[in-house]
Amino acid sequence: MPDEALHLPLINRILALEKDTPGSLLPILHAIQQGAGYIPSIAVPEIAQALNLSKAEVQGVISFYHDFRTTPPAQHILRLCQAESCQSMGSGLLAAQLKERLSLNESGDSADARVSLQTVYCLGACACSPAMEIDGRLHARLTPERLDDLVNRCLEGQAC
Ligand code: FES
Numbered sequence: 001m002p003d004e005a006l007h008l009p010l011i012n013r014i015l016a017l018e019k020d021t022p023g024s025l026l027p028i029l030h031a032i033q034q035g036a037g038y039i040p041s042i043a044v045p046e047i048a049q050a051l052n053l054s055k056a057e058v059q060g061v062i063s064f065y066h067d068f069r070t071t072p073p074a075q076h077i078l079r080l081c082q083a084e085s086c087q088s089m090g091s092g093l094l095a096a097q098l099k100e101r102l103s104l105n106e107s108g109d110s111a112d113a114r115v116s117l118q119t120v121y122c123l124g125a126c127a128c129s130p131a132m133e134i135d136g137r138l139h140a141r142l143t144p145e146r147l148d149d150l151v152n153r154c155l156e157g158q159a160c
Pocket residue numbers: 081082083084085086087121122123124125126127129130131
């Protein structure tokens with residue numbers, strides 16, 4: 001379990017800058033996630049107090065938006081498209097390949113927190129399906145062999 005208290009200075013800095021701006025809850029949450037990589041649970045009471053909201057209100061907003069993380073991100077984020085075009089070109093098999101190869105749990109995370117697989121619906125590369133982003137970089141026309149090679153490079157610390 002990470003020491004969430006390490007993020008308190010960041011959280012307090014962001015709150016001091018943004019708390020008096022109307023409608024600042026979402027910008028505050030985005031800023032915390034950008035700085036810490038996720039929304040630590042320790043941020044919830046701090047935000048609630050600063051914005052005069054209940055903790056349940058803050059928690060409700062965090063859980064409503066899927067882009068907010070409440071756990072630290074993995075070292076490498078794989079975003080595999082499962083929309084129609086990619087599905088028709090075998091992205092389901094690629095997902096199964098990744099889950100088996102990396103021993104991913106139900107949430108798509110590896111036990112060593114090195115890799116997290118997320119399902120997305122269209123990366124704007126439908127003409128080159130199947131497509132996937134690795135750490136923000138798009139890869140298209142994937143095959144099982146190319147995927148294996150990309151994962152190897154990623155795990156070895158090479159550019160992927
Ligand atoms: S359907 Fe996969 S990139 Fe558009």
